[in-house]
Amino acid sequence: xxxxxxxxxxxxxxxxxxxxxxxxxxxxxxxxxxxxxxxxxxxxxxxxxxxxxxxxxxxxxxxxxxxxxxxxxxxxxxxxxxxxxxxxxxxxxxxxxxxxxxxxxxxxxxxxxxxxxxxxxxxxxxxxxxxxxxxxxxxxxxxxxxxxxxxxxxxxxxxxxxxxxxxxxxxxxxxxxxxxxxxxxxxxxxxxxxxxxxxxxxxxxxxxxxxxxxxxxxxxxxxxxxxxxxxxxxxxxxxxxxxx
Numbered sequence: 496x497x498x499x500x501x502x503x504x505x506x507x508x509x510x511x512x513x514x515x516x517x518x519x520x521x522x523x524x525x526x527x528x529x530x531x532x533x534x535x536x537x538x539x540x541x542x543x544x545x546x547x548x549x550x551x552x553x554x555x556x557x558x559x560x561x562x563x564x565x566x567x568x569x570x571x572x573x574x575x576x577x578x579x580x581x582x583x584x585x586x587x588x589x590x591x592x593x594x595x596x597x598x599x600x601x602x603x604x605x606x607x608x609x610x611x612x613x614x615x616x617x618x619x620x621x622x623x624x625x626x627x628x629x630x631x632x633x634x635x636x637x638x639x640x641x642x643x644x645x646x647x648x649x650x651x652x653x654x655x656x657x658x659x660x661x662x663x664x665x666x667x668x669x670x671x672x673x674x675x676x677x678x679x680x681x682x683x684x685x686x687x688x689x690x691x692x693x694x695x696x697x698x699x700x701x702x703x704x705x706x707x708x709x710x711x712x713x714x715x716x717x718x719x720x721x722x723x724x725x726x727x728x729x730x731x732x733x734x735x736x737x738x739x
Contacts, residue, residue, distance in 0.1 A: 510730055511673035511738065514664055523737040531614065531683035531735025534607075534690045538615025541608060549598035553612070556596070562619040569617035570625050570732050573721050575632045581714070582636055582721050586613040586681075586692060604711045610690050614681050617734035624731060625678050627724040640722025643715060649706030670739065677723040679736025686739060693720060 512520060522528045542561060543554045558564040572585040583591070586604070589612050593599040602609050627633075644655045658667070659675030666672065680693040687695075694716050698708035709715040 508676065508726060508730060509663070509674050510678065510733065511676050512679070512733060512736065514671050514673060515737075515739070519737055519739065523733070523735075529683070529735060529737055531681070531690055531737060534611045534614040534681070534683075535618045535735060536615075537607075538611035538613070538618075541612055542615060547598040549596075551597050553592070553597075560619070561616045565616055566619045567623055569620040569734065570623050571628055573633075573717065573724060574628055575630050582633055582717050584693075584717075584720055585617060586610075587712075589613055589616065605692055605695060610681055610692070613692075614690060614735055617681065617732060620732045621734055622731050624729050625724060625727045627721070627728055633721055636718045636721040637725050638722075639714075640718035640720070643719055644722055644726075648701060649704035651704040653704045655700070673738070675723070676727050676730060677720065678727045678730045679733035679738070681734065682736040682738055684738050690735065693723070 512523065515523075522530075526532050539560065541553070543552050543559070545552045554560075569585050572588065573582040574588070575581075576583040576588070576591075586609055590602060590604075590609055593609075594601050647654045647657075655675060658672050662672050663674040664672065677693050680696070681690045682693075682696070683690050684696075694711050697716065697719060698711070701708040709719075
């Protein structure tokens, strides 16, 4: 099934999809070939499952399917969380909902159930343009994320921007350098043979330049996610994207 593009959007950047081989593009476009759809289907099954003593499923509050009430939601994350006093990703919001309202035990970041639910909710927004909140509470986080994006790191003394802004479309070790988008996460990477979060990819990148990665869930990671969502505004949500 082809993913339509929103002609009215004005993307600020370029999707890594455009730089992939035709075979990988075809794998992402066709739901019967896209391995990330296995997580989407699992998430859709979890959506209606009552797993806790509270006896509440996601569907009890948010409709029979993620698309019923939450289409477009994924395009607006990260968003401000008043209780935490900081931005949260879509995956974190889902994790909070499971503990606060369903009475489930907290899951580790990247747990398969959370990945599946996040993939299902994000998939419901596929083809819609990224539209991060114009929320003044997010401004300092976005500015901090931009500084981190421009900051040189590790033994290779490279910044994210040097690869993913200045050299996007070029090659590094035979591989095409992508623009570094957030609009396809959670993403299926052939390298991982599985679905993974944006924070996992950021940590991989930091390891690649021989830097100590920021901790999962750290304020540095939150700031980068907020900035990348802003940087990607107008780009189509691609979940589940496929990447090398």
